[in-house]
Amino acid sequence: xxxxxxxxxxxxxxxxxxxxxxxxxxxxxxxxxxxxxxxxxxxxxxxxxxxxxxxxxxxxxxxxxxxxxxxxxxxxxxxxxxxxxxxxxxxxxxxxxxxxxxxxxxxxxxxxxxxxxxxxxxxxxxxxxxxxxxxxxxxxxxxxxxxxxxxxxxxxxxxxxxxxxxxxxxxxxxxxxxxxxxxxxxxxxxxxxxxxxxxxxxxxxxxxxxxxxxxxxxxxxxxxxxxxxxxxxxxxxxxxxxxxxxxxxxxxxxxxxxxxxxxxxxxxxxxxxxxxxxxxxxxx
Numbered sequence: 001x002x003x004x005x006x007x008x009x010x011x012x013x014x015x016x017x018x019x020x021x022x023x024x025x026x027x028x029x030x031x032x033x034x035x036x037x038x039x040x041x042x043x044x045x046x047x048x049x050x051x052x053x054x055x056x057x058x059x060x061x062x063x064x065x066x067x068x069x070x071x072x073x074x075x076x077x078x079x080x081x082x083x084x085x086x087x088x089x090x091x092x093x094x095x096x097x098x099x100x101x102x103x104x105x106x107x108x109x110x111x112x113x114x115x116x117x118x119x120x121x122x123x124x125x126x127x128x129x130x131x132x133x134x135x136x137x138x139x140x141x142x143x144x145x146x147x148x149x150x151x152x153x154x155x156x157x158x159x160x161x162x163x164x165x166x167x168x169x170x171x172x173x174x175x176x177x178x179x180x181x182x183x184x185x186x187x188x189x190x191x192x193x194x195x196x197x198x199x200x201x202x203x204x205x206x207x208x209x210x211x212x213x214x215x216x217x218x219x220x221x222x223x224x225x226x227x228x229x230x231x232x233x234x235x236x237x238x239x240x241x242x243x244x245x246x247x248x249x250x251x252x253x254x255x256x257x258x259x260x261x262x263x264x265x266x267x268x269x270x271x272x273x274x275x276x277x278x279x280x281x282x283x284x
Contacts, residue, residue: 001188001245003282004032004067006257007046010265011036018048019058021266026062028270031284034068034187034255036097041078045085052088059089067253068093068161068187070131076116083124093187094126095161098133100215104140104148111152118157129161129186134203135214137170150181160184161255164241165191171204178244185249188241191257192234197227225260230268232275242281254282 005025007014013021025033037047045052046069059066069091071082086094096114101107118128130153136146149158162185164174178185193201203222207214214222232238245251256276261268276282 001242001251001254001282002032003030003276003284004034004187004253004255005030005269006034006036006070006189006255008036008070009256009258009261009269013265014048018046018050019054022055022058022064023062024266025269026058026064028266029273029284030269031064032253033064033066034070034093034095034253035066036070037082038070038072038097040071040082041073041075044081045089052085055089066091068095068129068255070095070097072097074113074117076113076120079117079120083120083126086126087124092126093129093161094121095129095131095187097131100135100213100219101138101140101145102213104143107140107145107148108152111149114149114153114158118154122157127159127186128157129159131161131189132163132170133166133219134170135207135219137167137172137204138207138214150184155184159186161187161189163189163191163257165189165193165236168193168236169201169203171202175240175244178241179248182248183250185245185251188245188249188251188254189257190231190236190238190241190254191259192229192231192236192238194227194229195235197224198235200224200227223259226262228258228260230258230261230263230275231256231272232278233271238276239279239281242279246281 035046074096121128137144167174256272
């Protein structure tokens with residue numbers, strides 16, 4: 001797998017100066033870039049007001065490859081400008097980064113929405129992926145939300161970007177899930193968990209015990225910044241994840257992402273790069 005970086009890791013720098021930040025990320029040694037746009041219906045593309053023309057110039061100047069984009073919100077009837085932008089810059093993967101599910105009926109409705117978006121992506125030569133957090137492993141009527149999504153989406157239209165950190169925090173084994181999903185896993189998202197906070201790893205049990213609805217407020221309330229650390233410096237068995245993904249999934253990229261850091265964001269991604277270089281089975 002090639003090693004990529006998710007620009008959500010440097011989102012505060014992006015908000016200040018997106019063009020300079022992308023150039024800094026490239027200068028740090030990251031060639032494969034996954035962007036994050038959480039305001040896609042008002043600002044298509046990579047967000048932060050960057051036009052496709054400006055981004056193509058950055059790509060030409062730096063040699064980076066923008067292979068994937070997290071796009072939110074997704075509306076199959078309103079995303080044409082976003083699809084046109086990403087087709088123009090050569091994006092391959094179009095990722096639904098997060099969603100929330102009140103019950104089984106809403107889960108099925110959102111699965112159908114993803115099928116429709118996946119069809120739209122295919123029209124533009126792109127592949128839709130779903131990126132998980134911990135709460136998709138909550139159960140409705142004995143079945144996890146994640147399994148309901150997988151069972152009710154077309155595997156050709158909706159593939160997977162498996163986030164192994166959030167899988168663990170959903171009390172699941174990412175190795176087992178990689179093996180089970182197999183070739184449906186197009187990308188792997190890799191974070192790391194801070195040593196000393198092991199008692200906070202499981203976010204799922206309390207949610208399931210109370211049959212709680214995890215919305216954005218509940219999600220943000222449950223997640224503590226200090227449970228994130230630079231990738232390769234924490235306790236997750238990353239080498240086994242790489243080995244399994246290479247063996248069972250044929251995933252094209254493993255994407256580094258850190259939601260919070262005690263360091264400056266640019267310094268943080270440099271630490272992650274240096275730490276991640278000890279793993280085998282990847283290329284830069």
